[in-house]
Amino acid sequence: MVRTTYCAAFLLACMAISPLSTAGQAANDQGLYVGIFGGLGAATATSLQQQGAVYLRPPQKLPILPINAKGSTAISTSVALGGAHLGYEWNRLNLASNWGLRPAAELEGVYIGKHSPTGEMPVMPRFLGMQYVTVPTTAGVFLANAIFTLETPYSSKVFPYLGLGAGMAFVSIKGSDSANPSEPGINHFNSDPDASDSAFAMQIKAGIKGRITKNLRLFAEYRHLSIDATSYKFGATDYPGLHLPTATWHVNMGRQKYNLFVAGLQYKF
Incomplete structure (x- = not known):
């Protein structure tokens, strides 16, 4: 996928080396478009906290030993993603000297594949040492985006754009593990290592897209x-x-941040 992204950028650069044309020649009618894409990136470090209690006199639930382990995940974890969007682009808004702006709105779905950040978490009380919590994570993200494409007098084929989006993420963890070196072979989540949650999501994206044919674009x-x-x-x-x-x-996981590099195709109706 990294090669695909680099190839896309190279093709777009080649397409930009074309005779100068007027903005009018670059303009297309407004209308619907669909797109598919894929890419690679990384999840940055985030905070992780495990809370619970040990029953000291089973089967009674009292007295208890409260457990609170808190730390952070690794600096970054590699991820792969794929998705699709459906959008509507409006007619060009004229700026000045053959410059123009095309606004668009998108509905987008993104799937972030399995990645397994591990938190290194000192335990309170201290005599219990260090807890290592691994959370194999996937996420489905659904966003509404506003896109702004810039038309310049320099090319009728390649256009820079900027997008902002907001929506919901559905995060799933399957096969989590909570290990302590003082208790080898013990997964403290063993009776149910799966869980999920949903949260608000936002994104900003910037890129370039180029016309391959009248209806097909590479970005x-x-x-x-x-x-x-x-x-x-x-x-x-x-x-x-x-x-x-x-x-x-x-388990509480802090804000998850992803830096992603994406390439794809759009078809404009």
Whole structure:
């Protein structure tokens, strides 16, 4: 996918090397378009917190030992993504000296593939050492975007654009693991390692697109996607005879931020 993104950028640069034309020649009628895309990127580090309690005298639930582990994930985690959008582009708004602006609105769906950030989290009370929590994560993001495409007097084929979007993200964690070096072989979420949550999402994107034919466009862009903090409930630790029973575990993940490089095709009706 990295090669695809680079090839898209190279093709767009080649298309830009064309005879100068008037903005009128570059203009198309307003109308619907659809697009598909894919890309690669990275999730930046975020905070992670695990809270719960150990039952010290089973089967009674009292007294308890409260557990609070808090830290952050690795600096970055690689991700892959794919998606599609449906948009409507309006007629050109004339600016000055053959410059123009084309506004558009999009509905977009993005799928961020599985990535597994791991949090390194000191535990309170301190004598319990360090907790390492791995959360294999996928996300489906649904956004409404406003797009602004700039038409210049320099090319009738290649156009820069900027987009802003907002919507909802549905984040899923499957097969999570909470490990402590002092308890080898124990996953503290073993009775139910799956959970999900939803949160508000925003993105900004900037790129260039080029006309291949009258109706077909190639585009390459950078996106910064942000998903608000999420919370998850995982199952209690259940290892009879090996580990004291616990309450269910609550995990809080901070704001997730993604830097993404995307390439795709659009078809304008």
